[in-house]
Amino acid sequence: MAKLYINLPVADLPRATAFYEAIGFTKNTDFSNEDASAMIWDDTLSVMLLTPGFCANFLGKKTISDAHTTTEVLNALQFDSREAVDTFFNKAITAGGQKTIETQDHGFMYGRDFEDLDGHIWEAFWMDASQMPKE
Numbered sequence: 001m002a003k004l005y006i007n008l009p010v011a012d013l014p015r016a017t018a019f020y021e022a023i024g025f026t027k028n029t030d031f032s033n034e035d036a037s038a039m040i041w042d043d044t045l046s047v048m049l050l051t052p053g054f055c056a057n058f059l060g061k062k063t064i065s066d067a068h069t070t071t072e073v074l075n076a077l078q079f080d081s082r083e084a085v086d087t088f089f090n091k092a093i094t095a096g097g098q099k100t101i102e103t104q105d106h107g108f109m110y111g112r113d114f115e116d117l118d119g120h121i122w123e124a125f126w127m128d129a130s131q132m133p134k135e
Contacts, residue, residue, distance in 0.1 A: 006075060007048045009055040009064045010118045013037060016049045019117050022095035023088060041077070067119030074113075076123040082110045085124045089114060092122070108132045 010016035017027060017037040025047065031038035035054035039047040052064055065072060079085045089112040093099065097114040100121055104111045109132075111125035 001044065003044050003046070005046050005048055007050055007055065007058070008116075008118065008120050009052050009067075010049045011052070012117070013049060013051050016117055019092075019095045019097070020047060020049065023091045023097075045077075067115075067121075069119075071119075071121055074121050074123055076125060079124060079126050082126050085110060085112055085126050088124045092116070092124075097122075 008016075013034070013036075017032075017039070020037070020039045021027060025039035025041055028038040028040050028046070031048075035051045037049040039049060041047065055064060077088070079088060092114045096117055100113040100115055104113075104125075108129070109125060109127040111123055113121060113123045115121055
């Protein structure tokens with residue numbers, strides 16, 4: 001089994017850490033310091049929140065983009081129900097996240113998207129592939 005670590009540059013590490021804790025991530029203090037917070041979702045997914053200076057160490061000649069104006073990746077989390085999607089989304093908005101687009105409801109798939117405090121987009125979705133329309 002592979003594990004996924006998403007590395008996100010953040011402007012204010014303590015504030016970003018509190019946001020991710022508010023939406024259900026757990027901080028792993030063994031891999032956190034003044035430059036990074038290791039945020040655990042489950043056994044297969046972790047998000048590393050990195051200060052810009054620390055993040056730059058991994059970029060070579062590239063620079064950090066402003067996620068408030070430019071998007072390179074959309075992070076998607078699949079949930080077991082529409083209600084779980086709504087709960088996660090509402091936690092994000094309450095914690096300071098911003099809705100990016102209107103709720104998407106395709107019958108077999110349901111999703112709600114938000115930006116975290118630094119503009120990184122997260123898609124919370126539920127899907128029942130057995131109900132997907134056949135072409």
